[in-house]
Amino acid sequence: MSRPRAVFFGSPDFAVPSLVALTEVADVVAVIAQPDKPAGRGLALRPPAVKERALELGLPVLQPRKVRDGELARQLRELAPDVAVVIAYGRILPLDVLTAPRLGCVNLHGSLLPRWRGAAPIQWAVASGDPVTGVTLMQMDEGLDTGPMLGTLSTPIGAEETSGELFERLAGLSAQLLRRDLPRYVRGELEPVPQDHTQATHARPLDKADGRLDWTRSAAALAHHVRGMSPWPGAFTMDQEVPVKVHRAHALTLDAGGAAPGTVLGGDRDGVRVACGQGVLSIQELQQPGRKRLSAEAFLAGRGWPAGTRLG
Secondary structure, three states: OOOOOEEEOOOOOHHHHHHHHHHOOOOOEEEEOOOOOEOOOOOOEEOOOOHHHHHHOOEEEEEEOOOOOHHHHHHHHHHHHOOOEEEEOOOOOOOHHOOOOOOOOEEEEEOOOOOOOOOOHHHHHHHHOOOOOEEEEEOOOOOOOOOOOEEEEEEEOOOOOOHHHHHHHHHHHHHHHHHHHHHHHOOOOOOEEEEOOHOOEEEOOOOHHEEEEOOEEEEEHHHHHHHHOOOOOEEEEEOOOOOEEEEEEEEEEOOOOOOOOOEEEEEEEEEEEEEEEEEEEEEEEOOOOOOOOOOHHHHHHOOOOOOOEEOO
């Protein structure tokens, strides 16, 4: 059987390994990415990572500003692809685009569906303390990550792993899943499995406020949250009116001795200890506004936080 004709939808770094994988199992007739966007101090236009890699591979690139005016669907029908692969493209595709390829569109999603449907599945998996996550290849429909599943690959989440580190691993795992299952899908060898919608959870988009630590939660939950918010939006706590970033922290098997949540209990070279709703959080690395990241030892050697300081 000849190689299938495929179109690739994707934009950020996360999608690049899957683009490369697709070129290994299909003839890629077009790559569709978000438009170039202003970035940096000079606000010069910067192409998405997928566009840069596609041009290096000699692949044609489309960057439509609109996906719902019928023009993109028309272009896809002219390209006559067998299938379209979508990963982290950044826009919801309408029905005329989803149905333009002969076998429709398939999506690589960064969770084990139906858990963590939505825009930030990797961050919420880490922040929620999930022990295991993975990637899912699914047929796309008009819902939000609701289509039937074609295959999955799972992986444990490391005890100290941040969402940024997990992003890199799941990018590679997505490419591995694509190599394994897309050819089988095109040959009609995979039976789509409907999702159990009753088990679905939603991974809503993150904003900066999500990084704030709620000291009434348990120390274990806050340690997960710090890792889940890294690198963006970044975990932080308020020292009076000043936001202080928390880059690394872990839960201690200590009792807070009745101290109110958010109370600094003390600190040493191993960390700044803060009372939580349950247990104690040890902060190993933090950063004040406009300053560099500091270890707990360096922070305490400077202004530091004396015991009894209340954080919010």
